[in-house]
Amino acid sequence: MGSTGISIELRVLDESRRFADAIDQSMCNGCDECGARCTTGVPMLRTEYAAIRAYVESPDGVDARAVERQDKQVPYPGVQDVYYRACRFRDVEQGQCAIYPVRPLICRLFGHVEWLPCPIQKVPAPAPGGIVLIRRYSEAPRKTYEEWLLEDSRAGSAA
């Protein structure tokens, strides 16, 4: 990506973070009712991927590294014999996110936007402006963590 692409992406990231930080998350404290949405395949910007990777590789990422080694094939809550593949950073034993401070935008919006509503209607109304924001965010290149990782490892082996 050229420097123009990177600066646009940083602007989108900044805007997204400000939007997500302004959301009242108080009703989500200690709640894990949307935890089953933490499935594999969450798309993210390269800058978000880079922040997660730096966090995971830092001393703060010790728990996240352990969580990555858990078996992620888990039963879907409340449904018999239905399994899904959880996100590599979902702590399936504790029921929480192991990279919470650096989680990507989509995860910050869980429960607070029209297309990812709170499953137990604890959030009274979606945050205004979410659809406009996600349209802008979607214009920047997004891949899953695993896809960015693969791209980096290919670039590393080609160097």
Ligand code: SF4
């Ligand atoms: S990064 Fe965290 S919040 Fe996002 S899907 Fe994975 S476990 Fe869930």
